[in-house]
Amino acid sequence: MMKLSESFLAALADVLGPNGLRCDDVAGTIDPGMDPRNLDAGVLALPASTQEVQALVRLCVEHGVTIVPQGGRTGLAGGAQSQPGQLIVATTKMNKIVEVDPKGATAVVEAGVVLSALQEEAAEHGLSTAIDLGARDSATIGGLISTNAGGIEAFRFGTMRHRILGIEAVLPSGEIVSDLKRVVKANEGYDIKQLLIGAEGTLGIVTRAVVNLVPLDGETATGLVSCPTSGDALALFKRLRASQKATLVASEIMWPGFARATSAALGLDALTAFAPDDHVYLLVEMAGETSDGTQMIVEELLGDALEAQEASDAVLAKSAEERRRMWLIREESFEADKAMPHGFWYDISVPHACLERYTDDLFPRMAAIDPALVVFMFGHLGDGNLHLTITRGTPMEELHDRVNTVLFEGLMEAGGSFSAEHGIGLEKRQLLRERGSAEKNDAMHAIKAALDSAGIMNPGKVI
């Protein structure tokens, strides 16, 4: 096992102060998050300021030590995995919401701020982060930026790339790039901020950011709707989106195999029992001026959808607890994987124009590979982002290439993506090589070499 030298650790301890370095039983006392290998480096730096990050990066350059930045460790592509001999740089202590400016609807935050903390603070001012996802209680702004996270509201407000006005970061050279703009328009040459967004920690450590906030949604009404086909679910999505009376704020689709497996695992079968076996579910949420008023508008819209046969049935949440349970079926998505392990996991984007055909074809095509294969599928319908597990509950490595061929056939040609919102990390590097453009990959290598010639920043990730 490689070890960091005593002289390096002593110099690092000087930079970070008494509580800034953890070398003792890191794996035993800190939650590794979504990937058990995240803490394998065993040494964790906890800088408290941008200046400390700068000093530690310079020290790493001097000693040839490679860095793995980490936020909430909720990433799903292995981008935060570390190895012995590396230094984990965690943003845990950099968790200050520096300022929320209600007039400008912006927030200046340190990278380690957890999403739900910013959501709560923004709500105090009648504002919203315009980004939301299931990992909201752990994922950090730095991690969300670095993975260009999407989530539930991306169909309305875009991904992190569209929410960030300014960034401060320490580059692999140890230089601080501070560009904490609070305006949407700033064409000042190459946009280094956009290069850092989605770079998964390979081009620098994000230390601060300016988030563009939006007005908080009004009172919401939530419903679980069954639709005969995914095409009908899409028609319903368009109907609700077009409403002038209330705003559609969430439209999460679940195919019956996924919804039934998850609800059974959570003991919530009764909630999904209303729908015919082969119908898809759409979890919808709309916002309007008053709670009762919004509920009535949603009832009316769903009534129209039933008449148009876009929906076959629907239940509306009558309390906060009922709403929470509906969302659990969607957000506790790993329950389905636990029930049938060993599956292959995918995060793809499918253009609306071909979503129904693509998803309909998938089931018979997977069955043709092996009749025992099960497709668990759900996702953010509004932007066509689907998450899939293809599994038969037993090891199935020999099927990998055939499953990939079926899954990706025609997807890129139709304008979709093999990597929607979780990033490349370690898990999708091969896919990037096989399915990405060779010229784009070359350009990425050139950018990495230009900014990180010593290769110290999260090496081996993305490219």
Ligand SMILES: Cc1cc2nc3c(=O)[nH]c(=O)nc-3n(C[C@H](O)[C@H](O)[C@H](O)COP(=O)(O)OP(=O)(O)OC[C@H]3O[C@@H](n4cnc5c(N)ncnc54)[C@H](O)[C@@H]3O)c2cc1C
């Ligand atoms: C239940 C659940 C639901 C999820 N839902 C969604 C969803 O709907 N949409 C979505 O997009 N994602 C989703 N995710 C994935 C995950 O939450 C996001 O990828 C999130 O952005 C990661 O943030 P983090 O702070 O946990 O980062 P980490 O997991 O700690 O790190 C992720 C990557 O960012 C890098 N990084 C972290 N902080 C910094 C920094 N300050 N500077 C530079 N690099 C850094 C790391 O090196 C790594 O490559 C979900 C995850 C879970 C567990």
